[in-house]
């Protein structure tokens with residue numbers, strides 16, 4: 001494998017609309033609707049110890065999101081997989097955060113001001129691994145708040161289509177900081193738990209693992225949690241979860257690509273499991289990383305020297 005530490009790709013590699021480049025040189029045109037209108041969808045897949053995790057599942061969700069938004073780039077799924085591999089190969093990273101975006105593009109000069117007139121295109125990049133919640137915070141259990149902004153209604157923005165409509169979540173993160181917490185979860189207008197700033201939310205209630213069935217991204221890590229519950233003989237259920245149920249849960253944990261299964265030890269003013277990660281959360285988390293180390297759902301990165 002090439003040593004890229006002293007190359008322009010050392011801090012990551014990107015692809016935009018047909019061309020590869022160092023991530024530091026990657027630029028989006030200022031008039032692109034992907035930027036000006038948040039008219040974009042994306043997905044993020046992790047590379048850990050030189051392998052993608054659930055690569056096909058991420059690309060399949062990305063394709064469903066593009067179709068839902070009527071985005072139609074030239075790249076097919078196999079090409080997207082090859083592009084992601086090339087970004088990781090150019091960066092030389094063994095642990096990487098790998099993003100794929102599809103942007104609306106720009107209405108061309110003289111053409112009607114309508115999204116249908118835009119040429120859609122793919123952007124992607126691989127950068128060093130990012131933790132949504134750091135390992136140190138995970139070890140003591142994250143401190144979570146239910147923030148005051150409500151999640152944007154799912155009839156306005158479909159949360160199962162991965163999106164950049166993060167205004168509510170970003171305000172929630174500021175509120176978490178102001179209240180001395182690590183991160184936030186948002187409710188919907190009916191008082192149901194939706195999701196947090198980059199993760200799905202789980203409650204352990206009467207020994208069963210429960211997660212919202214609405215208002216949230218259908219997380220790929222959430223699908224892994226369901227599989228692990230099967231392995232451990234734990235009941236797993238997707239159903240509406242109220243704020244009151246979350247606050248009264250035996251345990252809470254979170255799941256995301258950039259962090260795995262992340263225990264919570266406090267929610268608002270409530271301390272859970274003696275202020276530590278709870279036993280069910282830890283069994284799931286330990287099994288998740290043990291199976292990852294054994295190649296579970298892994299696609300090894302091809303670090304060979306072939307040209308992009």
Ligand code: PLP
Nearest residue numbers: 198199200217219220221256257
């Ligand atoms: N919900 C939101 C809003 C997210 O941004 C993410 C991940 O980025 C998730 C849930 C978790 O999804 P996944 O497990 O597929 O990473």
